[in-house]
Amino acid sequence: MILRTEGVTQRFGGLTAVNNVSLEVNKGEILGIIGPNGAGKTTFLNCISGFYTPTEGKIFYNDEDITGVPSYELCKKGIARTFQIVRAFPKMTALENVKTAIVYGGADVKNIDIDKKAHDLLDEVGFAVAHDTVAETLNTMQAKRLMLARALATKCQLLLLDEIAAGLTTAELPDFIALVKQIRDSGVTIICIEHVMKFITSTCDRVIVISFGEKIAEGTPEEVLSNPVVIESYLGKED
Numbered sequence: 001m002i003l004r005t006e007g008v009t010q011r012f013g014g015l016t017a018v019n020n021v022s023l024e025v026n027k028g029e030i031l032g033i034i035g036p037n038g039a040g041k042t043t044f045l046n047c048i049s050g051f052y053t054p055t056e057g058k059i060f061y062n063d064e065d066i067t068g069v070p071s072y073e074l075c076k077k078g079i080a081r082t083f084q085i086v087r088a089f090p091k092m093t094a095l096e097n098v099k100t101a102i103v104y105g106g107a108d109v110k111n112i113d114i115d116k117k118a119h120d121l122l123d124e125v126g127f128a129v130a131h132d133t134v135a136e137t138l139n140t141m142q143a144k145r146l147m148l149a150r151a152l153a154t155k156c157q158l159l160l161l162d163e164i165a166a167g168l169t170t171a172e173l174p175d176f177i178a179l180v181k182q183i184r185d186s187g188v189t190i191i192c193i194e195h196v197m198k199f200i201t202s203t204c205d206r207v208i209v210i211s212f213g214e215k216i217a218e219g220t221p222e223e224v225l226s227n228p229v230v231i232e233s234y235l236g237k238e239d
Helices: 041-048 071-077 094-104 114-124 140-152 173-185 197-203 221-225 228-235
Strands: 003-012 015-025 030-034 056-061 079-081 158-162 189-193 206-211 214-219
Touching (some): 003 041, 015 041, 015 056, 015 206, 015 214, 030 173, 094 114, 173 189, 173 197, 197 221, 206 221
Parallel strands (some): 030 189, 158 189
Antiparallel strands (some): 003 015, 206 214
C-alpha cells in the first residue's frame, strides 16, 4: 500500500467540502475518483498533495504520516500532481519547464545530464513538437503532455492527475490512455480525478465516487457505474 487516508474532512467556515473520506491505494494501481461537479474531489486531492491541511483525519504515504506536510516537501518525498488548469512557466520553453522540475523537484541530479534527461522525458510522453517551443503557445494536448513530463521529472512514486483528459478530442484520447498506462507500467501509482468515463473505464483498476463531500461507492469501474446510488448522484431521482 502506498497511500491511506483515514476520515479526511475539510471544512471552509460552515461549508464541509470533504467529509470523513477514507481510502487505501495499492502500489502500482490506477485509482479513479469520480463524482458530480462540486462534489469535493479536487479539495480531497488538495489535502493529499499538501495544498490543504485537513480539518480532521490523517493521511499516510508509505506508512508515514504526511498530514499537513506542504506540497513542496511531498514532491521531494515522491508525490507529484497535475491540475485542472494547466500550470506551466508560460514564458519558458517546454525543455526549460522540465529542466526546472528536474533540478527543483527532488530528484537526485548528481552525475546526470540534465539537458538530455529533459529531452528524454519529453520524448517519453510523446511531446511531438520542438522542445524549445514556448509553453504558452502549446495546444491542450501538448500542454498536458508537458505537465506529465514535468511531474515525472521529479521521480515521483505517486502521481495525482486532476482531469487530465479534459479538453482532449475523441481522436486524441486513445493515445493519452495508452500513455497513462505506460506511466503506471513504469512503476508509478496513479490517482486520477476524471469526468471522461472512457478514460475511467479504460485505465482504472478501481474507482471511488464522492458526492457532496462523502464517499458513496467503491469498486471496479463496471461495478461503480452500474450502482443505482451512483447513477442517482449523477442523474437525480426519477419522478
